[in-house]
Amino acid sequence: MSYNLRILTPEGPIFDDTVDTVQATGYKGSFGVLTGHAPMITALLVGPGKVITSSGTQWYVFGEGTLEVRKPDVVMLVDFAEKVDSYEAAKKLTAEDAAGDKD
Amino acid sequence: MPSIKEYNSKINSLKNTSKITKTMKMVSASKLRKAQESQRNAKDFAHEVNQLIRRIAGNVDENLHPLLKTREEEKKVLVVIFTSDKGLCGGFNNNLIRFAERYFEERKDDGIDYELAFCGRRGYLHFQSRATIHRQFDLVSADPGAHTASRVMKHLEKVFLDGSFDRIMMMVNEFISPLSQIPRLHQLLPLTDQDLEKGESEAVAPVTDILSEPGMEQLLSFLVPRLVSFKVYFALLENAAGEHGARMTAMDNATTNAANLIEENTLLRNRARQAAITTELIEIISGAEAL
Structure with a gap:
């Protein structure tokens, strides 16, 4: 089962395709959205996330924003979405971002 | 009047300038x-x-x-x-x-x-x-x-x-x-x-x-x-x-201006060269007449 995911940032659309699951960092920690999820709007914090499609898993670091389950699609509005190679790389980038904001 | 050499170096530097301005224009575009x-x-x-x-x-x-x-x-x-x-x-x-x-x-x-x-x-x-x-x-x-x-x-x-x-x-x-x-x-x-x-x-x-x-x-x-x-x-x-x-507009103007200056200076250089040739000829002719 799959649904359509759109990831939008101020710099343009990053992702628009059919996916099985999307995972992101929410207010209360990491969560995932599967097909058939009830309509929902939630806030996202800067953190690692992943998109699982039929062709494999892609890792991202998502910026602050929102995720909206708008049946049957899912739309994410985030400040930025940076593609990385692995979970470790995503965590590293998240930490760097947190350090950069302190100035 | 400046010499041919001076004109040449001026024209060369103008050509270089126009190369730079032309590139800057394209980058800006x-x-x-x-x-x-x-x-x-x-x-x-x-x-x-x-x-x-x-x-x-x-x-x-x-x-x-x-x-x-x-x-x-x-x-x-x-x-x-x-x-x-x-x-x-x-x-x-x-x-x-x-x-x-x-x-x-x-x-x-x-x-x-x-x-x-x-x-x-x-x-x-x-x-x-x-x-x-x-x-x-x-x-x-x-x-x-x-x-x-x-x-x-x-x-x-x-x-x-x-x-x-x-x-x-x-x-x-x-x-x-x-x-x-x-x-x-x-x-x-x-x-x-x-x-x-x-x-x-x-x-x-x-x-x-x-x-x-x-x-x-x-x-x-x-x-x-x-x-x-x-x-x-x-x-x-x-x-x-x-x-x-x-910047694109400014650099476009600069390129045009440089092209105009190159043209002007080329004309002046050619004139200076012709003047030098004429002087040389006169010297030779008057030298020959003196013999």
Whole structure:
């Protein structure tokens, strides 16, 4: 089962395709959205996330924003979405971002 | 009269100059396209955020969020001035600086404290000894990104909410075409009806049967700053587009001028060469006659 995911940032659309699951960092920690999820709007914090499609898993670091389950699609509005190679790389980038904001 | 050698070196240096200006023009043209593309994307994003806010809150009024609230008494105003980091772009920065000076001159008696903040070095260099500087945001003009914009926004949001400033304005060159940019003044905070796309779309009934985490109110306090961030980002892009447009025009003029000068100097060099040949011939002939 799959649904359509759109990831939008101020710099343009990053992702628009059919996916099985999307995972992101929410207010209360990491969560995932599967097909058939009830309509929902939630806030996202800067953190690692992943998109699982039929062709494999892609890792991202998502910026602050929102995720909206708008049946049957899912739309994410985030400040930025940076593609990385692995979970470790995503965590590293998240930490760097947190350090950069302190100035 | 300068010698042929002097003309030659002058022509060579002019040729080099025109190579540089021609390249700068082409670089600016491609950067301009990129900035305009980013502007379109940013607008789409802001529209989506607005739609979402409307879906959550129905009609937006100014009590919904402190960033929307107009203060009754305005004593301190922050003006953020957007200029480029580099020169060589015609009157792009000077027009804006003159616009700003006129603006402050007209308002110096109305009892409001104006402070300045800068995105871009050119404006900062001009005003640093002439006005009260609040802050200069370094390295944001050259390569505008949503990330840098949100950093600028966070600072502005902070000084607005803690009461340091009652209103925040932006002065930025509006990009009309590569040939013309017009200095404009926009209000950044509190947000205006226009930012919320009021009147553009009908109010929709807020959705209620929906899970939201955290609660709707908190969610709104999360979304509204996105719009501020968008405005800063958009201003940065407008500034970048204007800078590159202005530079393109300026460099195009410079290339044309260099071509004219090369032509003029080539003519003078040929004349000088002909004069030298004639002198030489006369010398030979009169030498032969003397024999």
